[in-house]
Amino acid sequence: MAQVQGGPAPAVGPLQQRLNAHRNRVRDLHQHYPYHKDLVIDFLQNFADEKVRDNKYGYKKYMKMLQDLANHQRDTLTIETNDLAAWCEMVVRSPDPKAAYAGTLFTGVMTNTRRYEKFFFEKMTSLLPQPDHNVSCDPQVLRRYALSKQFLASKKNEDEAAEAELGAEPDAKKNSPQYRIPEKLMYPFDVRFKETRPKENIVNWGLRDIKATAIGKLVCFNGQITRVSPVKPKMEVATYQCTYCQSRVFQPIEGDEFMPMQDCPSTFCKDNKTTGLQEGPHLPQCRFVKYQELKVQELAREVPVGSIPRTLTVLVQGDLCRTCNPGEEVTLTGVFIPHVQNVLGKQITIMYVHAHDIVMKKRSGKDDENSHEAKALLNQVVQASKDPRIYEKLSQSISPQIFGMEDVKKALLTLLVGGCTKKLGDGMKVRGDIHVLLMGDPGVAKSQLLRQASNIAERATYTTGKGSSGVGLTAAVIRDQQTNEVHLEGGALVLSDDGVCCIDEFDKMEESDRTAIHEVMEQQTVSIAKAGITTTLNARTSVLAAANPQFGRYDLSKSPVENMNLPAALLSRFDLKFLLLDHVSKEGDIKLAKHVLETHRHGTAEGGKKKGDGGPAGVGLTEDGKFDVKFLRAYIKHAKKFEPLVPRSLEEKIVLRYVEMRKAERDESADQRKDYVTPRQLLGMIRLSQALARLKFSNVVDERDWEEAIRLTDESKRSVLVDADEADAEDDRAAFQREMRLDEEDNDEDGVNEGAMNDQLEAMLGGGLDHLTAEQQNERINQQLHEGNNEDYMGGIWDLMRAEFIKAGKGEPLFVSELKKMITKRGFNNAQFDETLEFYEDMGIFEYTDGTKTAILEKS
16 A cells, blocks of 8 residues: 655654754754853853952952962852852843853853853853963972973973974874863863752752762762772873884873773874884873762662662762761762773763862861851850859750759860860870760660760760670771772771761770770870781771660669679770769659650740840850850860960869879778779879860960869769769659658557657757757767767767658658667767667667668658
């Protein structure tokens, strides 16, 4: 059958329609390239920023950058996307004939970044001015740019020679390989794009959203650095010198691998069939750039339910190397690019991101420190330091949602600031970092305090005892899969160098792993001798550890040292040790419950101040009147710049205090010992006083700093003893109160009339002690003890017991063990106490609460 001519066109499917539309967009974009190049020149020449002021170029921001490039004061031309977007919008509204193409310029940069990166580099080299009087004179900088100057001069001489030899047709020789000098050799600069648009205008890619549709585009995403490879050199241009014709041959290298040239492409070598390039590249004239590979993992809060975090490889080059460390959260901007690798004879496509900009979430770079925002924040910090209550306000701003614990928060503040590291003449070093141990019952917010400290610290790592091994804390030996080389990878303590390492569940660690911390906490180094590698790594970190007692909860029948179950060598390395117990107190529980409810309801503590109250001009304050994390981080960073010294006027007080502490430890029995006092304790108090002086931006430790350091040390020791005694009393009282409520009905049925007995007791005591205050009661009792009335020891002992009954309150039991401990400290012996107890029991003045005779109750 003959085909019908002139019939209707065949129907086009949806896939074909999309392909046709894509071809049309690509064809239009190619047609726009010449106009876009002209627009790039206009942008670099004419874009103005009022924040930039230069004597030569005025407000022209990028012309000033080009001048800095020519003066070797910077290596990268950074194009901010906010500037380019604003300029394109301005051009579109102008009557310029090229305005129609300005709208697609910004789109082209965001969707075809690599091509437009070359456009900007090409036009940058054409606009690069000559160096002026501000050119860098640094010898290292001059050596780095010596090769580019050599090739620039060589290019000029060869162009002149070619024109003289070929007359009006120099292009034939100039375009041959031996004359075509790559621009990367003459202009060793980079062009990068930095995402600076407002957040509402940025397409913030999730790491798992970066797929095939993002290839070639400029993507911006958040992640956490999990691994950083060593910095290595990468060859960008290989330069060869022919041994026969002496021609120079250049080989630009785009990927990670290349095959060196063997044959010289010159006409002389081709005619004579010689291979003059077998000696390989002439390395002194090759172009190298440093590069580094990062492994970026998806943030935990962005991982979908039931999924595991994904990882992406990021390649950084040039001045972006060594800018971030494992464990840091970053916002990364780069180009998503496929890369083909040969693995076991097979080609495998690996996707990676070529980084253009890296922003650390918790610390700022050099450019950020010089910004207007950073300078304004520094002025606020200096202004806030003049407040006489700045020490209390800073400590209260640490975990304000956690109720109480004022001294613990002050200890964390001193840990974040730290003392001063001293280097002696013989090479010995005295550490300045402060170590703190928090031990206590479960549920007292130890982990929350650790999390907050790691969040505030500019550089910190957080780990747990069971989730950490010895090599995970110190350093591990890793073999590189690409080069098969063996190198060290730092653990949590090494990564926390000049920062804080928070270790939760410290008591759950294996003893063999815990011993790896000893060297770090005192010498602040990690010594490694593995796999043929013998070296020492720096680990100048403050250790903040949290642990539970040996028996899960604090056992009051055991001594503090037994409850801690940590070796003395490790305990002595902690400058402060706080015991946090969960004991019952009606008043305290009411306040805690109100605080928790208020926090859950409004997000602030009860009675919290509003923003701007209570501080100097309300700087850096949150809605509840506390300093925010950004302000705390800036304050601590500025405080660390001071190096306070201990004056001679405090030496005698420091010596006397240390001697008293040693004597007090010697007088304690082994069961009652709550700490080990060593010379480290003396150095710890000095470090605390230096940290307190730093908080006042002072270079001298004054007496108030020393007194506060002593107070914090005493409070940490007192918490080990006093909190345990209070918890003991509260727990026992709660148990006996339950028994007393059960016995009330029995007492009522018995109908015991004890009124006459009470009258007789009051007469015997001469009016009793009810009308006296607590201080007057103690004064009277001490007077009886020290005036030679020890013969009537029963009266003195009963006065002490009666005072304790009054303190406890009506109907509250007293525990025999506590009474015996208190009375023996007053100079009586156990036999006298037992005899007195038996005498007054026979008189019916008190009774035992149960058959175990562990507590007594005064009869009413």
